[in-house]
Amino acid sequence: MKAGVIAVQGDVSEHAAAIRSAAAAHGLDAEVVEIRESGVVPECDVLLVPGGESTTISRLVGDEGIDREIVDHVAADKPILATCAGLIVASTDANDERVDTLDVLDVTVDRNAFGRQADSFEAPLDVDGLDEPFPAVFIRAPVVDEVGDDVEVVARWDGDPVAVRQGPVVATAFHPELTGDHRVHDLAFFPDGADGTDDADGSDDEVAA
Numbered sequence: 727m728k729a730g731v732i733a734v735q736g737d738v739s740e741h742a743a744a745i746r747s748a749a750a751a752h753g754l755d756a757e758v759v760e761i762r763e764s765g766v767v768p769e770c771d772v773l774l775v776p777g778g779e780s781t782t783i784s785r786l787v788g789d790e791g792i793d794r795e796i797v798d799h800v801a802a803d804k805p806i807l808a809t810c811a812g813l814i815v816a817s818t819d820a821n822d823e824r825v826d827t828l829d830v831l832d833v834t835v836d837r838n839a840f841g842r843q844a845d846s847f848e849a850p851l852d853v854d855g856l857d858e859p860f861p862a863v864f865i866r867a868p869v870v871d872e873v874g875d876d877v878e879v880v881a882r883w884d885g886d887p888v889a890v891r892q893g894p895v896v897a898t899a900f901h902p903e904l905t906g907d908h909r910v911h912d913l914a915f916f917p918d919g920a921d922g923t924d925d926a927d928g929s930d931d932e933v934a935a
């Protein structure tokens with residue numbers, strides 16, 4: 727399995743570790759490639775758009791021509807996980823003209839909604855498909871204001887959607903790569919439990935470094 731992490735900005739190594747760990751739980755070896763230029767996305771089975779600063783990420787993926795490749799990846803129904811700033815970039819409306827959204831996730835976001843309340847916090851979060859709460863780390867996180875008809879909300883915090891799925895796109899307002907718990911990566915990349923060796927219940931004790 728080849729996994730691409732958009733590496734123009736943001737947490738790359740933590741996501742790489744979580745992807746490898748999730749794949750290993752399914753008996754698969756993930757080759758993780760860092761993507762900074764066009765031409766690599768088409769070779770990837772799964773993609774990850776990490777957090778960071780959405781204005782910067784959207785500008786850099788646009789400059790490099792990676793934006794169109796991500797859109798094509800989604801159109802081909804291949805899994806993609808977008809976290810925090812990645813969610814903002816994937817959305818249809820970031821409520822900020824500096825973010826050139828990819829429009830692969832039919833949601834409207836409020837970029838720094840949580841940031842104004844609390845810069846950063848961790849909370850146990852109930853996520854559909856996971857047996858136990860997920861330790862969700864929110865860092866200047868966006869809130870999803872509106873979701874389209876085809877978008878499934880898989881987690882809420884304080885009533886607001888903070889994890890959503892639309893077809894092959896899974897997006898979280900929080901950072902799932904920071905706690906050594908790979909279950910969200912598993913949900914995104916192995917939605918059917920893949921070969922059935924693990925069903926994303928977190929029961930294996932492999933932990934991302």
Ligand code: GLN
Nearest residue numbers: 777778779780810811866
């Ligand atoms: N607030 C950032 C933005 O608007 C996102 C923060 C993050 O990715 N942790 O891009």
